[in-house]
Amino acid sequence: MSQVTGLDPLTRWRLILGEASDGACRSAGCALSADAIAMDAALDWLYGRDDEDGSRNISRQGGRGDSALTTPQWINDIHRLFPKETIERIERDAIEQYAIDDIITNPDVLSRAEPNETLLKAVLRTKHLMSPDILVMARKLVQEVVRKLMERLSREMALAFSGVVDRRRHSRFKIASDLDFRRVVKDNLKHYDPQTRRLTVEKLHFFARNQRHMKQWQIILLVDQSGSMLDSVIHSAVTAACLWALPGVKTHLVAFDTNVVDLTHDVDDPCELLMKVQLGGGTDIQKAVGYAAELISQPEQAIVVLISDFYEGASPAMLIQRVTELTAQRTLVLGLAALDSTAEPAYDRDMARKLVAAGAEVGAMTPGELAGWLAAKIGR
Structure with a gap:
């Protein structure tokens, strides 16, 4: 659900007028909530690039967050904070007025980008704005992030569906949750050093799991x-x-x-x-x-x-x-x-x-x- 719909009129005016109106807003009893502060940071990241005389200051990266926003983070923030019609206007301004198009039009940026979930979400939110050649590069980025997610989940899925632990049998498969702790300690006690109070483990033992038989x-x-x-x-x-x-x-x-x-x-x-x-x-x-x-x-x-x-x-x-x-x-x-x-x-x-x-x-x-x-x- 968008947060902007629940803003009071004073907060709306504060977000429209920007940081320059802080004093007047405080005098009127307006205090920004956490969501409003995040909205202000997202708006200032884009519109704060204009100097007071109306000229464009591309190097300026305004905002009230703890750290500077990157373009993918900013895209994800505006989609979380604002309604659809506002998002469309902000994205259009970012591309047409401020030339912030590094994630959707710049192949060099995409080729250097480290695949991660933040970038994946930004790509999925802006893929409709991408040209066909950029979309090909973005797809490769999506594939890499998805591959890593699938590798991790496949292991968890295999473990979950592999059946219950059978403490009467042991297995060569090394799954941490199936560790036979007592046998490991027993078999490695001879390697215990009383002076350092450390046990050197040379061999691990793991319980087997019964095969799960499932209906369709x-x-x-x-x-x-x-x-x-x-x-x-x-x-x-x-x-x-x-x-x-x-x-x-x-x-x-x-x-x-x-x-x-x-x-x-x-x-x-x-x-x-x-x-x-x-x-x-x-x-x-x-x-x-x-x-x-x-x-x-x-x-x-x-x-x-x-x-x-x-x-x-x-x-x-x-x-x-x-x-x-x-x-x-x-x-x-x-x-x-x-x-x-x-x-x-x-x-x-x-x-x-x-x-x-x-x-x-x-x-x-x-x-x-x-x-x-x-x-x-x-x-x-």
Whole structure:
């Protein structure tokens, strides 16, 4: 949800007039909130390049943040803080008036950029502004970041679905959580040094895991593609790709705003999938849940994972009804207010409580935690 809509008139005028109006605003009792300070920093980063006489000072990098913003950070900030129409105006000014186009038009900048999630999000938010040749370079950057995310999650996914620990057997696979601590200590006690009080470990032992035998399950990921959910969109694409590779699991990935788009045919290529996602727009959650219900072949072997901030732009009553119908047929419904590396969501808590009352489980998870949750439900 955009923060600008909740600003009082004095704060709005302070953001419009800039730092020069600080004294007058303080006299009128205007104190900037944390969000307003972030907005001020983002606006000053761009419009602070103008000197008082109206001339352009390209070297000036204003702002009230703890550190100077980079272009990718700035792009991500304005998408988090401002409504869509404001974002479009700010981005247009950045490109047309201030020539800040290093991320979308400058191949040298993209070729030197270190692939990371911040840059990935900036690319996904501005890909519609890129020329075809720049888009090719941006796609390579997206591929590299996605590759690293998939490597990490694939290990967590394999561990989650590998079965329970068997303490009667040992394995050559070295997984930290399966360490046989007692045997390691016992076998290496002869290397204990009383003077330094240190134990030198020459050999490690790890428990084996029983093979998990699963029935055929259907997992449907419904992903809210509004701008505030971009982190979750990225990790949902990676999660779907990892689930796709698991035996016994049929995976669907569906993105939605006011429309529903089935992305399942691209789920094995998360880079291509992310490049197709259209961020922004309204939110019709109940329509997406209704679409998921139509995909289900065996209700008791299906899991619907709704990844959204739960701010329903259509019919809250219909959303609750659809979730109630799913849980009544013994389909598992998990509502995730966030699916990302931090799992720190901002969401409609009232709607979340209603979803729980309708039989859903609601929370926020990292992709690894979701893998563990799914494995526990499937393997029970």
